[in-house]
Amino acid sequence: MDWNLEGDTRVKPGEAEEGKITAYIESYTSKVPSGFYLAAAIASIAASVSFKIAKKDHAALFVGQWVAPFLILGIYNKQVKLHGSDANVQTR
Template sequence: MEYGHKVQAGEATEGKATAAIETYTAQVPSGVFLAAAIASITASLLFKAQKRDHAALFVGQWVAPFLILGLYNKLVKQHGSDATAR
């Protein structure tokens, strides 16, 4: 394996399963992921106020994945899943 080789546009493609998933998830508004993150923060704060520390930590850890999924969703909408799809 040669290190330093960069993949050029059109040199690699996504699988059919990935393309199908992205076609479906691209229909979800990006605001849904932001709302889920805010709801997770709110739920975590409520659990913490109720002295349910384990539940607060568990639910609070959902924030980052929701935001990352929202970012991925936004990137797929703007750039597509493959450079060859443009």
């Protein structure tokens, strides 16, 4: 492996492609409305608060940690919808 960091080492559009498995998964997950991920995050917050009120601290922490992944998945889902799976595939 060449660790020479001189010059431009960034990946340019069209230089690398997504795998077939990623494209297959994205073809299904992109059909999920973006609001689903936001609703899941809000539901996780509500469930976490409910567990905390019920003095179930471990469950509250566990469910509360789901909020960030749901929001990140929502952002990823939105990016796939707006920009597609691959930078080198232009459908417009």
